[in-house]
Amino acid sequence: MLVFAQISDVHLGQDRGDGGARAAERTRRVMSYLHGLSGPLDAIVVTGDIADHGTADEYQEAAAILKSPLPVFTCPGNHDERAAYRRHFLGEDPERTGEDGASPVNRAHHLPGATFVMCDSSVPGRGEGLLDDATLVWLDRALADSPQNVPAFVAFHHPPVPLHLPYVDAIRQFGAERLEEVLDRHDHVVSLLCGHAHTGATTTFARLPLLAAPGVVSTLTLPCEGEDRIDYDLPPMVAFHVLDDENRMTTHFRAVPVG
Numbered sequence: 001m002l003v004f005a006q007i008s009d010v011h012l013g014q015d016r017g018d019g020g021a022r023a024a025e026r027t028r029r030v031m032s033y034l035h036g037l038s039g040p041l042d043a044i045v046v047t048g049d050i051a052d053h054g055t056a057d058e059y060q061e062a063a064a065i066l067k068s069p070l071p072v073f074t075c076p077g078n079h080d081e082r083a084a085y086r087r088h089f090l091g092e093d094p095e096r097t098g099e100d101g102a103s104p105v106n107r108a109h110h111l112p113g114a115t116f117v118m119c120d121s122s123v124p125g126r127g128e129g130l131l132d133d134a135t136l137v138w139l140d141r142a143l144a145d146s147p148q149n150v151p152a153f154v155a156f157h158h159p160p161v162p163l164h165l166p167y168v169d170a171i172r173q174f175g176a177e178r179l180e181e182v183l184d185r186h187d188h189v190v191s192l193l194c195g196h197a198h199t200g201a202t203t204t205f206a207r208l209p210l211l212a213a214p215g216v217v218s219t220l221t222l223p224c225e226g227e228d229r230i231d232y233d234l235p236p237m238v239a240f241h242v243l244d245d246e247n248r249m250t251t252h253f254r255a256v257p258v259g
Contacts (some may be wrong), residue, residue, distance in 0.1 A: 002113045002151070002243040004043040005034050007236075008195025008213035011079060012051055012065070013058035016232065023052065023217050026236045026258055027065050030216055033256045034238065035068065042111060044070050047195035047213055048077025048122070048157030050089065055081075059088035073109050075118040077157035077195060078127050078171070082120070104135045108142040114153060114243070115146040115188075121156040121173050129158025129173035129196070136182055143186040151243060152186065155193040159212055161205050165220055166228045168197050180206040191241070191249050198230065200239060200253040209249050213239045 007030055014023045034044060046066065051058035066072055076085050083101035086092045090105075104120035119139055121129035131139070139154065146152055158173035173179075173194075183189055183206040191209045198215030199222075214237030218230045235255040242250045 001245060002042050002111075003040070004045060004114075004241055005041055006045045006047060006193055006211070006213040006239040006241060007216055008047040008157075009049040009077070009198055009215040009217055010046070010062070011049055011217040012062050013055065014052040014217055020052070020058075024061060024065060026216055027062075029258045030236050030238060030256050031065060031068065034070075041070055042113070043116065044068060044072045045116065045118075045153075045155060045193060045213075046072065046074040047155055047193055048075050049079045049195060050074060050077070050085070051081070052079055053081075054079060054084050056084055056088045059084055063089050063091070071109065071111065073107070073116045073118055073155070075107075075155055075157060076105050076120050076122045078122050078129065080122060082122070082124065104132060104138075106135055106138050106142075108146065110146070110150075114151050115143075117142050117146070117152060117154045119154065119156040121158040127171035129156070129171070130175050131156065131173065131179055136178055139179075140182045140185065143182070143189065146188070148188050150188065151190040151247060152188050153191050153193055154183070154189055157194060158196050159194045159201075159210065160192075161203060161210065163197050163199075163201050163203065163212065165197060165199065165222065168220060172196070176205070183208065190243060190247055193241075200237060202251060211239065211241065211249070211251055213237075214253060
């Protein structure tokens with residue numbers, strides 16, 4: 001059995017008249033909650049929008065707050081800036097690694113019981129998402145090179161299907177049929193993980209579960225709740241994903257008290 005937590009959209013540096021203190025405190029409280037659990041977690045997955053403005057200071061703060069004795073796997077969101085994310089959050093030097101600082105930040109991570117393939121769906125300077133051709137080629141190769149008898153999770157920031165949230169649906173991941181073609185070639189992918197929606201949501205894509213993590217910094221409400229708006233008063237939330245020995249995914253959502 002594999003048990004891991006997913007958080008998203010922490011937006012460190014978001015200034016609501018407090019210099020960014022609110023976002024940082026909510027993220028610290030979430031990490032403290034995860035570290036204080038009585039049972040073991042296998043990993044923490046963070047699906048984008050780590051920084052609000054993509055500055056060096058925000059990523060340095062993020063590196064300190066998200067530091068954990070557990071494996072932490074991340075991908076960028078539309079608020080993240082690739083070069084600063086590499087250098088100040090991942091601690092990588094693009095010149096040393098041979099990467100173009102503006103190219104997508106894609107990483108694969110391997111645990112004894114799972115592979116996590118973290119894809120960059122951001123489009124620099126834009127709110128909507130896209131897995132570009134280079135990322136799709138990389139994803140196809142990363143899945144082909146991963147152990148075929150080990151479950152794989154594919155993560156990115158932008159959901160590739162509408163979630164019936166007008167604000168988010170207008171800036172979702174487009175070109176999703178190209179992603180579906182890649183996923184169809186890899187039977188060991190058991191689930192897709194995303195953020196961006198600022199609300200916990202479950203649906204399907206490419207005949208796989210698609211699990212959107214709630215937001216840490218805020219929650220986007222449904223039109224049936226009155227309007228499609230961002231609520232900053234609701235508590236941050238996390239998702240716990242359980243993959244059992246029959247490769248069945250179960251997800252639980254939990255609110256984390258703050259203040």
